[in-house]
Amino acid sequence: MSEVFSAVATAVELVVRLDPDLVEIVALSLKVSLSAVLIAALVGLPLGAAVALVKFPGRRGAVILLNAAMGLPPVVVGLVVYLLLSRAGPLGELGILFTPAAMVIAQSILITPIIAALTRQTISDLHEEYDEYLCSLGAGHLQRITTLLWDGRFRLLTGLLAGFGRASAEVGAVIIVGGNINHVTRVMTTTIALETSKGNLNLALALGIVLIILAASVNAAAVLIGDAASKRYG
Amino acid sequence: MDKAIEPNRVMPLEVLDLSYDAGGKTLLNKLDFRLEDGVRTVILGPNGAGKSLLLRVCHGLLQPGSGSVSWAGRTPSQAGRELAMVFQRTVLLRRTVADNIAHTLAIMGVPREQRSSRIDTALKEAGLSELEDHPARTLSGGEQQRLSIARARVLRPRVLLLDEPTSNLDPGATAAVEGMIRAADADGTRIIMTTHDILQARRLADEVLFLHRGGLLEHTSASEFFAEPKTDEARRFLRGELLE
Numbered sequence: 001m002s003e004v005f006s007a008v009a010t011a012v013e014l015v016v017r018l019d020p021d022l023v024e025i026v027a028l029s030l031k032v033s034l035s036a037v038l039i040a041a042l043v044g045l046p047l048g049a050a051v052a053l054v055k056f057p058g059r060r061g062a063v064i065l066l067n068a069a070m071g072l073p074p075v076v077v078g079l080v081v082y083l084l085l086s087r088a089g090p091l092g093e094l095g096i097l098f099t100p101a102a103m104v105i106a107q108s109i110l111i112t113p114i115i116a117a118l119t120r121q122t123i124s125d126l127h128e129e130y131d132e133y134l135c136s137l138g139a140g141h142l143q144r145i146t147t148l149l150w151d152g153r154f155r156l157l158t159g160l161l162a163g164f165g166r167a168s169a170e171v172g173a174v175i176i177v178g179g180n181i182n183h184v185t186r187v188m189t190t191t192i193a194l195e196t197s198k199g200n201l202n203l204a205l206a207l208g209i210v211l212i213i214l215a216a217s218v219n220a221a222a223v224l225i226g227d228a229a230s231k232r233y234g
Numbered sequence: 235m236d237k238a239i240e241p242n243r244v245m246p247l248e249v250l251d252l253s254y255d256a257g258g259k260t261l262l263n264k265l266d267f268r269l270e271d272g273v274r275t276v277i278l279g280p281n282g283a284g285k286s287l288l289l290r291v292c293h294g295l296l297q298p299g300s301g302s303v304s305w306a307g308r309t310p311s312q313a314g315r316e317l318a319m320v321f322q323r324t325v326l327l328r329r330t331v332a333d334n335i336a337h338t339l340a341i342m343g344v345p346r347e348q349r350s351s352r353i354d355t356a357l358k359e360a361g362l363s364e365l366e367d368h369p370a371r372t373l374s375g376g377e378q379q380r381l382s383i384a385r386a387r388v389l390r391p392r393v394l395l396l397d398e399p400t401s402n403l404d405p406g407a408t409a410a411v412e413g414m415i416r417a418a419d420a421d422g423t424r425i426i427m428t429t430h431d432i433l434q435a436r437r438l439a440d441e442v443l444f445l446h447r448g449g450l451l452e453h454t455s456a457s458e459f460f461a462e463p464k465t466d467e468a469r470r471f472l473r474g475e476l477l478e
Contacts, residue, residue, distance in 0.1 A: 139341050232369055
């Protein structure tokens, strides 16, 4: 038991004195996950809005598919991205396997459905409420979309935060396509897995603390933004 | 230009042989009427008579199953900007009071430099100037409906269509909303509104369309309607009986 307390104490010390290895790993994790959120937002926001607003054959199937894709198994996504980016794969020429770029791609694929599905739901709910009013003004497609995106911005931000939470806590896909290479592709989750298997609990626990703080902060931000928006705009 | 279209006019409203079916039921049944300018029209009837539906079809929000609606020879979509609609259930954006009006002006392409003064005027008329920075959806029911009317009137429409504008409002809030309706009428805006409130119809109507089960039973002046209703349904409705 004392070993565990000792490991926790050392971990806290690593966090407090901003250990360079720890900072490097945290920084890469944030860089990869934020990049993935950015890409997923660029794809997911318009995709979700389009599915919510545009009537097309198979729309219901698209909604089911989008919702189902929120539960994509990370290791399967990792495997598919690995096959695509491996030397013999169709995108092998890019030469980005075992680089942060490959990790960004894998995480983007994982969280795009989350952002798209939450966007679809948000825009769909707002559209139902605003439809007659916007129709009575003769609002065009673009005016409708911008109105709905703006009025749903806080809920959409919560969706982006959910995507970031999923991306930063993900391990299966990034370990396959990143390879967990020291100083290159080692992020918080993969380092925790590796250091724990090696019995080096200090760094694993320190990263665990950072990860928990990050997850708690993201959730707190989502709740606070939701509350503030509800209070401010009803 | 079509000979029947009268430029710069939106009235009369002509409804010919208008029917609307949904879910296997006839909700509006062969309505024929013509509304002229210069009076306030109240579409009266019990719940489910088809009042709101008729208003929506006249505005162009819904297409009739058969028959036609024309505003001085124009279809509702051609009359578009001359018509403004206020809904029974207020639809306010998740923005401030002033921004709700600004949004309408922006959608309608009003130049940015003109918006501020028009917002100020609209809020003043609605008695909401002091609440301009408040979130619209946190206003009281009466204030929300006044904002809805102000937002509709800021477009300077020739016709204001109001769907049960005071249902669920207390007498004080109802009086304020009715005050805005009278002010719009005094400014020359043609008022066409629905209500199931007989007393409100007595206060506001110059002419009455009485609807029951999707049919137009009476179209007459308010004084005549309330003094000598011609149909049994109207007499029973005015006595406060529950019509099926």
